Amino acid sequence: MLSGKILSGKDIALGAFNGEDIKKIIQWYTDEKIMRNLDALPVKPKQETEIKKWLDESSQDTFRFAIRLKDTNELIGYAEINGILWPHRTGWITLAIADESKWGKGYGKEAMQCLIRYAFMELNLHRLQLTVFSYNSRAVSLYEILGFQREGSFRDFLERDGSRHDMYLYGLLRPEWKE
Numbered sequence: 001m002l003s004g005k006i007l008s009g010k011d012i013a014l015g016a017f018n019g020e021d022i023k024k025i026i027q028w029y030t031d032e033k034i035m036r037n038l039d040a041l042p043v044k045p046k047q048e049t050e051i052k053k054w055l056d057e058s059s060q061d062t063f064r065f066a067i068r069l070k071d072t073n074e075l076i077g078y079a080e081i082n083g084i085l086w087p088h089r090t091g092w093i094t095l096a097i098a099d100e101s102k103w104g105k106g107y108g109k110e111a112m113q114c115l116i117r118y119a120f121m122e123l124n125l126h127r128l129q130l131t132v133f134s135y136n137s138r139a140v141s142l143y144e145i146l147g148f149q150r151e152g153s154f155r156d157f158l159e160r161d162g163s164r165h166d167m168y169l170y171g172l173l174r175p176e177w178k179e
Contacts, residue, residue, distance in 0.1 A: 009110035014065035028098040079115045089126035134166040
């Protein structure tokens with residue numbers, strides 16, 4: 001049965017980015033807390049040209065969405081499926097609720113549910129995978145609630161503030177998915 005709600009949840013919708021979003025995205029890339037959850041590289045603000053290039057990037061193996069609140073159309077983050085290996089029907093996923101004032105309100109869970117639904121029902125993928133740093137307990141909890149299985153650890157993968165941290169590998173197979 002087709003629901004017509006592949007990219008939409010109760011409070012959020014996944015959609016396109018627009019030119020007005022660049023200033024907000026630049027702000028995200030100056031927030032150390034956000035950047036340290038998304039990237040193992042040292043925190044480094046991005047230039048507007050870098051953001052534009054990222055937004056304009058288009059390929060057969062990358063699907064990137066703005067996460068917006070339905071009631072205000074406010075941009076609060078992004079979600080993407082990339083690195084898709086079509087012969088094997090596998091892809092990597094990324095989720096970022098980049099506006100910290102929106103954390104803990106269920107928007108990330110809704111966005112991830114939409115992204116998973118899109119990957120399995122629209123792109124016909126069989127496997128989704130992601131990595132997450134061990135100190136990002138909120139994300140770890142979300143992925144496990146959504147049915148992702150921890151498949152391995154990259155032990156002592158990175159060092160932050162003088163401490164070593166693991167990076168976990170999670171996977172979700174279509175037959176395991178419960179919408």
